[in-house]
Amino acid sequence: MLLSLALALPALLHGQSxxxxxxxxxxxxFSDEAQLAYEFKPNNKWGLELxxxxxxxxxSLDTILHVPGTPYNPQYAQFGRHFFNVLLSGKSYIAPxxxxxxxxxxxxxxxxxxxxRDPAYDEYQERKYGLPVEWYTFRKSxxxxxxxxxxxxxxxxxxxPVFGIDADLLSFFREEDYGIDAILLLKAGYRFPKVSKAGD
Numbered sequence: 098m099l100l101s102l103a104l105a106l107p108a109l110l111h112g113q114s115x116x117x118x119x120x121x122x123x124x125x126x127f128s129d130e131a132q133l134a135y136e137f138k139p140n141n142k143w144g145l146e147l148x149x150x151x152x153x154x155x156x157s158l159d160t161i162l163h164v165p166g167t168p169y170n171p172q173y174a175q176f177g178r179h180f181f182n183v184l185l186s187g188k189s190y191i192a193p194x195x196x197x198x199x200x201x202x203x204x205x206x207x208x209x210x211x212x213x214r215d216p217a218y219d220e221y222q223e224r225k226y227g228l229p230v231e232w233y234t235f236r237k238s239x240x241x242x243x244x245x246x247x248x249x250x251x252x253x254x255x256x257x258p259v260f261g262i263d264a265d266l267l268s269f270f271r272e273e274d275y276g277i278d279a280i281l282l283l284k285a286g287y288r289f290p291k292v293s294k295a296g297d
Contacts (some may be wrong), residue, residue: 119286121284123281123282131150134146150182158173158174178218186205257282261280
């Protein structure tokens with residue numbers, strides 16, 4: 098899906114001045130996530146962005162139940178989990194110089210679906226607790242605030258670090274002891290140039 102979008106958007110947006118296409122560099126380098134984002138700029142001070150992400154990372158878990166007073170020898174097992182993420186955000190650029198650039202603040206809405214989980218993890222949990230594991234495919238629906246800075250190089254190239262913190266709205270309706278999360282992105286991309294009209 099992400100590859101198809103990446104191939105189609107440049108053709109659809111060719112020659113437009115209000116569109117940007119970006120990828121996140123932080124995720125592939127420091128974690129197991131890739132994200133593609135498209136930003137529409139209705140004017141020089143506002144931006145609306147849609148991001149699609151895929152997380153193929155997993156987690157490790159100590160499979161030994163420690164008994165107090167006995168030597169502790171943990172045995173870790175690795176379980177795979179994959180997620181599909183959708184990030185919608187609105188940005189307000191404080192003092193743009195080249196249009197929708199430099200320092201910005203805004204809100205974002207982060208939704209996450211679990212599309213794969215290692216069956217061995219469910220089996221381990223059921224053996225440990227003697228009950229079926231209750232999981233939700235729709236894992237997260239978080240509302241947060243973000244801030245960042247966008248550099249526009251040669252009127253076309255984009256470099257954009259972003260930091261945000263959010264609260265998971267679904268955790269209020271589930272028996273979970275967490276709900277606060279954060280995003281850290283380092284985006285690089287391309288701003289499509291404005292079409293020159295005949296006679297200009």
